[in-house]
Amino acid sequence: MSDPDAPIALDAYEALARRYSDLAETKAENGYNEHPAMRAQIGDVAGLRILDAGCGPGFLTRDLLDKGAAELAAFDISPAMIEVARERVGARARLFVADMAQPLPLPEKGYFDLVVSSLAIDYVRDWSVPLSEFRRVLKPGGRLVMSVQHPMGAYTWYNPPSAFGVQLCEATWKGFGGKPVVVADYYRPFGEIIGPVLAAGFTLRALKETRPVPELEAINPRKYREGMTSPTFMILDCASG
């Protein structure tokens, strides 16, 4: 019987790490939608201590360092992703392999000003562990900004048997070149997103449904139209009490 706590996306991201690192910034969904929306929502980070959870190849880690963050710790479950992140940011960030479904190997309590997480917590079924860990390492009054799949977009994409409940789904990614990779994921309705955030003791400050940036229209009109009419991602901006 398969282990319900086993990481669902590790093998896929091990296979995709290098290709994802090379291409995601040119993708309509990432480089022209989630990346700019997340950076705009995060805002000024000068002087902040930041944890990037599920950092992947380190795009956001790099950008936060370039914007003057005082300290960056970043982790991912995929050693291959951490390797490419290290190539991208070198020794400027403390990079390590960790599973956010488990208690984090961070002794710091009340240390970070900000936890960011881009499109990574979606791969964890039970959000109570990562969210309580984020609260533990955040200062009182600290902030969590995370992007997740929009339930409507995920429902359309995965077509699960029901719109209720957290459901394991999968899709074959062909857009990153090379051999197609099957990526498992969880579809999650609104109640399974907002509920755990509030239950963990966060206050929701803002919820943004992201749209592509105007530059995408000339580059990829179809993706621009799709992104402007149907939400793919949303960003939750939360305060830790």
Ligand SMILES: C[S@@+](CC[C@H](N)C(=O)[O-])C[C@H]1O[C@@H](n2cnc3c(N)ncnc32)[C@H](O)[C@@H]1O
């Ligand atoms: C869509 S990528 C996003 C990467 C990066 N945050 C970005 O925006 O470019 C999802 C990332 O989540 C990581 N991930 C998946 N499950 C995870 C887990 N349980 N703990 C930590 N990272 C995880 C994957 O390895 C992958 O790097």
